[in-house]
Amino acid sequence: MENKKIQLLEKPTTVLNYYKEPSFLIPIGISCSWKCENCINKEHMFEYSYPEFTIKEIISQYYENILANTIIMAGFEPFDNYVNFMNLVEAIRVSGINDMIIIYTGYDIIDFRSNFLLLNTFQELTHFDNIIIKFGRYIEGLEKVWNEELGIWLASENQYTVRITR
Numbered sequence: 001m002e003n004k005k006i007q008l009l010e011k012p013t014t015v016l017n018y019y020k021e022p023s024f025l026i027p028i029g030i031s032c033s034w035k036c037e038n039c040i041n042k043e044h045m046f047e048y049s050y051p052e053f054t055i056k057e058i059i060s061q062y063y064e065n066i067l068a069n070t071i072i073m074a075g076f077e078p079f080d081n082y083v084n085f086m087n088l089v090e091a092i093r094v095s096g097i098n099d100m101i102i103i104y105t106g107y108d109i110i111d112f113r114s115n116f117l118l119l120n121t122f123q124e125l126t127h128f129d130n131i132i133i134k135f136g137r138y139i140e141g142l143e144k145v146w147n148e149e150l151g152i153w154l155a156s157e158n159q160y161t162v163r164i165t166r
Helices: 055-064 078-094 109-114 116-125
Strands: 005-007 013-015 023-027 052-054 070-074 100-104 131-135 145-147 152-154 160-164
Touching: 005 078, 023 055, 052 055, 055 078, 070 078, 078 100, 078 116, 109 116, 116 131, 145 160
Parallel strands: 023 070, 070 100, 100 131
Antiparallel strands: 005 052, 013 023, 131 160, 145 152
């Protein structure tokens, strides 16, 4: 699995705005069901070719990063890219990294209850420690909301987090 290549929106990098501490952003997800008008990743929306990285390269980049000890998985929609997303989460844990993984999704937890694939993915994630899911897509016109767990302002008040532990 380490040599499996996956497409990312761009090279993983350190970010300061997804969590209260510096984090390692893995921009996974090259497709998205939402097509939000004010998408934060709008500049990538009409690209047809994305850079590829092996899972081993991504994990190595995380180990080399001296600032971050939290992993953020965001992009278009990680849950719409189920196979690569779950392969990466599993490989991170198998490699011995047990740091917090925060997954940004536009889905709401209610969507997981009514969609077998989403529910199955959610159940698979419960097998891993230190997982937080940030639910809800940005909705223009709604107020920002402070999220104590992430230690940041979320873009609209419909967004919230759920911590998954074993």
